[in-house]
Amino acid sequence: MKFEVDANKFNEIAGLASSCVELSTLQIFPEGYKDDDLGIENGGLYFQQLDKANIISLSLKIPPSFFESYNVEQQYSIGMPWEKISSVLSRVRDPTVEIESGDKGKLDFEADSGFSFQMSLVSTEGIPSGGLPDLDYDTNFACTMDDIGRVVNSCELVDDSIHFEVKQTDDGNQEIVGWASGDTDSVEDRITKITGDDLENAHTIFGTDIINKISKNIPNDNSIQVGMSYNGGRGNGKNYPMRIQSELFNEVDVDISLAPRNKGT
Numbered sequence: 001m002k003f004e005v006d007a008n009k010f011n012e013i014a015g016l017a018s019s020c021v022e023l024s025t026l027q028i029f030p031e032g033y034k035d036d037d038l039g040i041e042n043g044g045l046y047f048q049q050l051d052k053a054n055i056i057s058l059s060l061k062i063p064p065s066f067f068e069s070y071n072v073e074q075q076y077s078i079g080m081p082w083e084k085i086s087s088v089l090s091r092v093r094d095p096t097v098e099i100e101s102g103d104k105g106k107l108d109f110e111a112d113s114g115f116s117f118q119m120s121l122v123s124t125e126g127i128p129s130g131g132l133p134d135l136d137y138d139t140n141f142a143c144t145m146d147d148i149g150r151v152v153n154s155c156e157l158v159d160d161s162i163h164f165e166v167k168q169t170d171d172g173n174q175e176i177v178g179w180a181s182g183d184t185d186s187v188e189d190r191i192t193k194i195t196g197d198d199l200e201n202a203h204t205i206f207g208t209d210i211i212n213k214i215s216k217n218i219p220n221d222n223s224i225q226v227g228m229s230y231n232g233g234r235g236n237g238k239n240y241p242m243r244i245q246s247e248l249f250n251e252v253d254v255d256i257s258l259a260p261r262n263k264g265t
Contacts, residue, residue, distance in 0.1 A: 079122030
């Protein structure tokens with residue numbers, strides 16, 4: 001296995017991965033490989049991982065076209081310590097870095113400037129499998145990452161939780177509102193620019209810190225697809241996660257699920 005990749009772009013992907021999960025079992029497929037169950041059409045890098053707290057599930061698909069060169073002759077499964085990967089890539093001064101499987105479970109990084117780093121990989125044993133089944137959400141819409149981040153920042157003024165809710169406006173339309181209520185203060189903010197008319201009854205609660213982790217690693221102007229359902233508090237509703245789907249660099253598929261917070265409404 002050997003590939004050359006834009007160091008800054010790959011570091012952005014590693015930053016997103018490390019903000020969600022510490023470790024993952026990364027599957028590496030040769031070009032031309034297909035797997036209908038995983039949605040793999042032409043090989044590349046893939047993982048789907050649940051974090052230790054069972055709060056965030058992250059799926060990434062990185063096609064061979066993302067790389068400057070991609071030479072993979074057989075399928076690999078390797079344990080990826082994403083935070084360390086990001087730390088290594090941040091030291092690379094060159095536009096691209098070459099990454100190659102080395103001896104005895106090592107990963108070799110080399111750049112033209114003379115930078116080289118040999119990193120021990122993590123055993124895939126003991127890394128739990130991740131992923132969630134496809135769910136039928138009550139509400140589906142598109143907006144930008146900036147829309148979500150702005151509403152979350154507003155709600156952080158009064159609480160560490162945010163309620164997302166579909167509300168009816170005075171003119172009969174529907175809108176997505178984020179709100180929070182603290183001991184003395186309350187706040188409400190609206191996602192102003194959404195597309196999609198599949199807005200059914202939805203109300204769910206999340207920790208603001210979780211969404212902030214993600215919003216810092218997905219560009220503000222990125223379009224995202226959001227799925228939400230009615231989670232009416234503990235024991236009431238579907239208790240579905242929020243689903244956020246997007247693309248990085250117009251070709252890397254990102255699929256994130258966030259577990260709702262059980263907090264009375």
